[in-house]
Amino acid sequence: MIDGLVVVMPTLDAASGLGTTLLALGDQATRTVVVDGGSRDATGEIAMAHGAALISAPRGRGPQLAAGARAAAEARWLLFLHADTRLDPGWQASVAAHISAPDAENRAAYFTLAFDDPRPMARLWEWLAAWRCRVLALSYGDQGLLISRVLYDRIGGFAPLPLMEDVDLVRRLGRKRLQALSIRAVTSAARYRRGYLRRGLRNLLCLGLWYLGAKPATVQRLYAG
Known part of the structure; x- marks a missing residue:
């Protein structure tokens, strides 16, 4: 277990993928907080069945993520993760290495984007995402975000935006305080159908x-x- 790490996960009708995401996390975080925006499916039941804390917040990823961070008052490190994004095996070691590095509290990290789609176009989109992160220093929420409580509070946390909350926060972080992790975050390609x-x-x-x-x-x- 990574002491002081709390996973924060916003959900809305996320029953189809939530269980897989939570299973991939295992018991390596001190706590997982699922922040629901009014699901009408079995999202809440699945979250609690996997041992996650379940809270409610106004709908919208920004408000939900901010509420989750507030609920995780004990966290020294926050890992924000979408409900349809599964971290590959080995994520624990990668996160632990980042946390133990010098000056880690002043740098956030994101994972390498991958899609659960075998088609060549998915590989192209993964390459474009890697280019965007490398050249523009612009990671998205479906890549996860690992950040210390100290740094999260210093930059003001997530704004109450219905979307683009990830872009807004990453812009405030800036290139010098953002680092890529090689472990993949495998996200659902459903929205690209x-x-x-x-x-x-x-x-x-x-x-x-x-x-x-x-x-x-x-x-x-x-x-x-």
Whole structure:
């Protein structure tokens, strides 16, 4: 077990993948906090069956993640993870190595994106995500985020945004305080079922509008399609 590590996971009707995600975590965290935004499926039951603490928060990843961080008051380290993202075996050693490194409290880390899709287009999208992280220092929430409580509080935590909460926080972190971990975060490709190019262009448009100052509700409607 990694002492002082609390996993925070926002959920909304996440029953289909939540069990797999929690099983992959095992018992290596001090605690897992599932923050539900009003699920109508068996999300809550699955969370509790796997020993996670279950709390409720206003719907939206930003408010849910912020609520989870507040609930994890005892955490020295926070690992924010989506419910449809499974960490590969070996994640514990990778996280422990990061935590034990000099000046680790002042640096956050993210995992390497992978999709649960065998098609070549998924490999291309993984490569593009790695390029985005390397060149633009812009990791997304589906890659997870490991951050010390000290650094999380210093930069102000997650803003109460319905989406783009990950981009907002990573921008405040900045390139010098963000590090890649080689362990994969295998995320669901379900939202790409209508095509990687179509979903990718929609994501890019949402990101552009957000940078231009569009209202979060406008960006959310476009993202939802």
